[in-house]
Amino acid sequence: MNMKRQIKFILVLTFVLSFFGIKTNAQLKPGDLVDGIAAVVGDEIVLESDVQDQANYAKQQGADVSNKCEFMEGIISNKLLIYEAKRDTLIENRSAAIKENATAKYNQILGQFPNEKTMLDAYKFRTPSEMKTAIEKIDTDNYYGQMKYGRITDKADVTPNEVTDFFNTYRFQLPQVKDEVSLSQIVMYPKLTNEHKDEIIAKLKKIKEDIQNGESFESQARIYSEDPGSAANGGLYKNIARGKMVKPFEAAALNLQEGEISDPVESEFGYHLIQLVKKSGKMYDARHILLKAVPNAAEIATAKKELDSIRSLIINERMTFKEAAFRFSDDKQTKFNAGVITGEDGSDKIEKLNLPPTISYQIAGHHKGEITNVFEETVQDRKMVAIVKINDIIDAHQLDITTDYSRIKQMALNKRKNEMVEKYVKEKLPHIFVSINDRYKDCTFRTDWRKADTGN
Incomplete structure (x- = not known):
């Protein structure tokens, strides 16, 4: 395979690691392939509809997915890494935290569009719930895929001589x-001037007073909070790990009793009212109302x-x-x-x-x-x-090694990492059930996935 095609494959795999994710807890056995399933790797399922949805998502992110075989092979490779990552006891299970972040990411994407319908149409989702679920799956698979990729390639390195050899070998194929x-x-x-700060603080104090007089924190957050990641959810963030939030927020939240509401707290994002909902070990749940400090x-x-x-x-x-x-x-x-x-x-x-x-x-x-x-x-x-x-x-x-050494070194290192992942996949393949729909029978994959179709 020439260098351009290899580089393209690396880029496709990198994109898939960043964006693809469809997972299910269903356990499949060899021979269980049904219509609508594009591939099965271990107990990880890739649906045909999911491949199409992901292709649409990829196009919106500017990726080239015109070669369905390369795109599909990237998906399958990533699924094998995900399957192995979930069995790796050294990789932390972060599913709960990822689930909580799905709504925040949805709102961040929404902020790039004039309205919700335009966004859903652009990404080809039917409902907000469907898109949020997809984001959660994408982030879950992204986390497991990247963690396993990192574990496999952690010790990857290239010497100056190897960089030079890489350049001499591929110099006429480099972009x-x-x-x-x-x-x-x-x-x-x-x-902000002191007068402007006082106006914002006074508004938050009035909101706090209204809550103490019977209004719910959740309803006031939905009405007043300017945090797109939590306002629609009543200001709630769950399973917050210590060190995740900015220091003024965390210090104020952890000094509260459960159910207690802080005075206005200043951070780099603006001014907050914070309510500690629950504290358990190193994790806590909190609600907040944010008023941004807009000059x-x-x-x-x-x-x-x-x-x-x-x-x-x-x-x-x-x-x-x-x-x-x-x-x-x-x-x-x-x-x-x-x-x-x-x-x-x-x-x-x-x-x-x-x-x-x-x-x-x-x-x-x-x-x-x-x-x-x-x-x-x-x-x-x-x-x-x-x-x-x-x-x-x-x-x-x-690209020339005299002026672009660091960039060429990174390309050589990426190639080394890709080879390590390919070797890992080939070593694991005989022990993992893999089945690919006949829709892809004409594809010429880099790895002979069909040798593993029987799971032997």
Whole structure:
């Protein structure tokens, strides 16, 4: 198999690990394959309708699923990992926590659409309940698949010589790098005035008073809470592990008695009323009502003026960008790293096409070493002001080991990991029942899954 096809298979498998999931507790025996079932791996079932639903979901996420055989083989491989993961006593069962997060994820996706019907139509689900169930299954399989994948490939590594060999072997098959940039940023969240804070706190105190006078916490959360992940559920979060929530929230919640309601609590997300529902060992259930700290025009203008002064200090060489990011940036992900923005793969080189529209617009026309003017942006419903420095501009080019060593090393490592997973699958295959519907009989799979059809 050539390198391009192998890389494509790795990408398909990675996508499936990230998004696919249909699980059932039904126990099947060899010969139990029925119409509507695409495949069975151990006691993990993949339905034909689920494959179609997942293909629709994948398309919405921008994945290429045109090759049904490659997509299906990725699903089957992942199901084998999931089947083995559930039998692995070193992998924690997190089904309960995943179930609780399904509604929150549903609401996050909903926020990207004008209304619920548009979202359901786009993802081809009939009802909200059907989509929430699918999200839960996706996350469950994603968790088990990723955990097993990580356990198998934990010790994977490549030496510099192996990276060089990889490059020499596949140099003419490696993809071309598109136009990229390397950027640093300083982000500041506009601060609310004391008067504005007092208004929000007074509103929460009035809500608390209404609850104490007979209104239910659940109904008030549905009416007033601005947390999309819990408002529809009466503000409830269940099975919260210690350390999961931001520190001010957790400290306040765990200092309450069951049923007790806190005074307004400030966090990076805004102001909360918190009610401790239940506490058991390292887990607890809590309800909250969140009022976001949304800055007004005057507060945003003040932040812009402050950041513009910092920009002037940098330009006049009275302070480096790195020093300014460490001292003033509110972005925890970049302030300790000289403000450097990294992509999903951890690299500081980001394709221009993948930049957020606001940043892409702001850096247009700028050259290497320049800093944008202060601009306003909203990320995850939070207002911010920012400046961006263009550290480097990389024109489209063929991957080369002298300039792209870290990226080529990662590709070589991914190949090594893929080989380890393939070896693991082949070792386990003779001992696991696998059955694939005849709809896929014309597929040429990388692994001969049909040898395991009898379970021998």
